Amino acid sequence: MTAMVSLLDLTKDFTAGTQSVRAVDGVSLEIERGDIFGVIGYSGAGKSTLVRLINGLETATSGTIVVDDVPITGRTERELRPARARIGFIFQQFNLLGSRTVAGNVAYPLRVARWSKERREARVAELLEFVGLSDKARQYPDQLSGGQKQRVGIARALATSPSLLLADEATSALDPETTHDVLDLLGRVNTELGVTIVIISHEMSVVSYLCNRVAVMDAGRVVEQGDVYDIFSAPQRPVTRRFISTALHDRPSPEVIERLRLRHPGRIVTVGMRDTGGSGTLLTERLRAHGVDGSIVYGGITDIGSRPIGSLTLELVGADTDIDALIASLRARTDVEEHDRGPHDDGPTRARAAR
Amino acid sequence: MNTGGENLWPLLLTAIGQTLQMVVATLVIGGLAGLVLGTLLYTTRPGNLLANRAVYTVLNLLVNIVRPIPFIIFITAVLPLTVQVTGSSYGTRAVVFPMAIMATFATSRIVEQNLVALDPGVIEAARAMGAGPLRIVWTVIVREALAPLILGYTFLFVAITDMSAMAGAVAGGGLGDFAIQYGYQRYNYAAMAITIAVIVVIVQFAQLLGNKLASRVLRR
Numbered sequence: 001m002t003a004m005v006s007l008l009d010l011t012k013d014f015t016a017g018t019q020s021v022r023a024v025d026g027v028s029l030e031i032e033r034g035d036i037f038g039v040i041g042y043s044g045a046g047k048s049t050l051v052r053l054i055n056g057l058e059t060a061t062s063g064t065i066v067v068d069d070v071p072i073t074g075r076t077e078r079e080l081r082p083a084r085a086r087i088g089f090i091f092q093q094f095n096l097l098g099s100r101t102v103a104g105n106v107a108y109p110l111r112v113a114r115w116s117k118e119r120r121e122a123r124v125a126e127l128l129e130f131v132g133l134s135d136k137a138r139q140y141p142d143q144l145s146g147g148q149k150q151r152v153g154i155a156r157a158l159a160t161s162p163s164l165l166l167a168d169e170a171t172s173a174l175d176p177e178t179t180h181d182v183l184d185l186l187g188r189v190n191t192e193l194g195v196t197i198v199i200i201s202h203e204m205s206v207v208s209y210l211c212n213r214v215a216v217m218d219a220g221r222v223v224e225q226g227d228v229y230d231i232f233s234a235p236q237r238p239v240t241r242r243f244i245s246t247a248l249h250d251r252p253s254p255e256v257i258e259r260l261r262l263r264h265p266g267r268i269v270t271v272g273m274r275d276t277g278g279s280g281t282l283l284t285e286r287l288r289a290h291g292v293d294g295s296i297v298y299g300g301i302t303d304i305g306s307r308p309i310g311s312l313t314l315e316l317v318g319a320d321t322d323i324d325a326l327i328a329s330l331r332a333r334t335d336v337e338e339h340d341r342g343p344h345d346d347g348p349t350r351a352r353a354a355r
Numbered sequence: 356m357n358t359g360g361e362n363l364w365p366l367l368l369t370a371i372g373q374t375l376q377m378v379v380a381t382l383v384i385g386g387l388a389g390l391v392l393g394t395l396l397y398t399t400r401p402g403n404l405l406a407n408r409a410v411y412t413v414l415n416l417l418v419n420i421v422r423p424i425p426f427i428i429f430i431t432a433v434l435p436l437t438v439q440v441t442g443s444s445y446g447t448r449a450v451v452f453p454m455a456i457m458a459t460f461a462t463s464r465i466v467e468q469n470l471v472a473l474d475p476g477v478i479e480a481a482r483a484m485g486a487g488p489l490r491i492v493w494t495v496i497v498r499e500a501l502a503p504l505i506l507g508y509t510f511l512f513v514a515i516t517d518m519s520a521m522a523g524a525v526a527g528g529g530l531g532d533f534a535i536q537y538g539y540q541r542y543n544y545a546a547m548a549i550t551i552a553v554i555v556v557i558v559q560f561a562q563l564l565g566n567k568l569a570s571r572v573l574r575r
Contacts, residue, residue: 055483084485095480099498099572108494109484140574156484 002069004164004196005031005054010063012049023049025220036190036197038207038228040243041217047200050217051166054198055087056080068163085113088157092169094149096141102128102152103137109159127155131185147178154185158193165189167199171206183210204247208232208304216240232309233274250300250310257339260297264315267323268297271314272335275307282333283312290326292318363537363546370533371553373447377454377519377529382512384455389462394492396463397470404478404488421460427521429453450527454518461514465507469500502572509565513558530554
């Protein structure tokens with residue numbers, strides 16, 4: 001089976017007068033059927049433009065896009081209309097029609113697709129039931145909370161049973177609790193309805209919570225992409241590491257290390273926790289084997305795609321040679337970072353992570 | 356309110372009828388044409404739904420040329436055209452022609468200004484759902500801006516009533532004509548005062564209706 005979305009060497013320039021800005025720069029991506037694919041990047045990285053290219057809201061400067069075996073590039077606005085009915089789109093600001101009720105909003109794409117009144121009503125009822133807003137059908141958008149508005153947006157995007165749902169910062173205008181509700185709903189859209197989802201976000205926590213694959217964008221380019229767990233456990237680029245640290249909060253910053261120093265005179269190391277290498281069991285077992293005392297002073301372990309990931313920072317107390325041997329043996333299985341003792345100590349110089 | 360033994364009440368009633376006729380005809384013709392022109396101005400703007408710099412520039416220039424012409428001058432300037440179109444140079448029917456043209460241009464700006472305030476996101480959403488431009492104009496752009504448009508048209512009603520008074524100058528009849536002929540030229544201040552009172556009542560009523568309709572659309 002072919003990919004749901006294929007982007008090949010996609011480029012988009014915006015021109016204003018004599019100024020030209022390259023928003024998307026040579027992006028190639030394959031998004032498989034059934035994926036929840038995250039695209040992450042800082043604002044201005046080109047991710048919103050990228051997602052608008054996929055359904056033709058923006059016209060590519062060069063490159064090709066194929067969605068569900070239908071070419072999107074090189075087509076006129078009129079030719080794109082039927083293709084767009086097969087691609088749902090949800091927005092950060094919801095973009096609901098304020099002059100129509102919740103039911104009217106969900107029915108709008110069905111009117112566009114010329115469904116009969118009876119079929120429309122049945123479909124709207126079914127969709128509102130799915131998103132849990134059956135009791136709000138007659139209300140207007142300005143009577144709803146942000147989370148409810150996005151649920152209407154999702155119901156509306158799903159009305160014509162699209163095979164692909166594009167979500168542009170769908171949770172960025174929501175509070176953390178509502179964000180989780182909406183992400184759970186998107187998860188159900190994927191598992192229960194079999195809809196492939198592309199979600200754009202600047203929050204790594206959205207990606208870690210929902211996605212199975214991710215692409216990291218920086219200055220219009222995809223700098224890193226792959227399985228979410230792989231990217232989290234072995235980020236290659238600084239920009240990716242920064243995003244991951246915002247989602248995990250597990251690695252101490254230099255300021256935190258300095259504060260830890262005041263209370264903990266021993267050697268301080270951060271040990272990566274992975275399902276492939278480092279684990280709590282491994283750590284306890286090695287500490288015992290090398291006769292070193294270790295107390296956990298910082299860190300955390302999160303679950304990504306039902307697999308553990310994170311790091312623990314420990315203060316190690318024991319003979320220097322034992323500690324060196326312990327670190328060496330841990331490094332064979334996971335990454336270990338030893339933090340500098342500072343200028344007044346004679347300890348080993350900064351030892352960087354092994355991976 | 357009699358002048359030289361002449362009973363003016365029937366004349367006043369006729370004048371009210373003529374004014375309403377002029378205002379309603381102008382509002383319908385100029386209002387609809389202005390809605391189309393204003394929507395075109397908004398949608399052909401660079402970056403908008405039917406972006407077309409050439410069309411926008413021409414329309415924008417046209418509106419800017421016609422709108423500043425004082426209406427009293429405009430009526431006389433387009434007189435030959437009025438005769439061509441209506442077959443007459445004077446009277447209520449004839450004067451609706453220049454009024455409708457002026458109202459079209461005035462409406463177009465009011466419509467454009469109200470549409471500019473629209474959230475472009477809802478238009479993008481409609482495009483993403485596969486809606487075509489004509490459908491978007493009617494079911495999204497005009498419908499979403501309906502409440503301010505109603506208030507805009509209420510404002511327009513008042514402006515057209517004002518315009519209709521000047522129509523008296525070319526024997527268009529109506530309340531303006533009545534006030535000048537009987538109130539001003541024959542020093543009948545009672546006639547003048549009553550005419551003003553009638554106009555104030557008509558305008559008040561229109562404003563009340565417009566406000567009611569707009570708040571109903573806004574559900575407030």
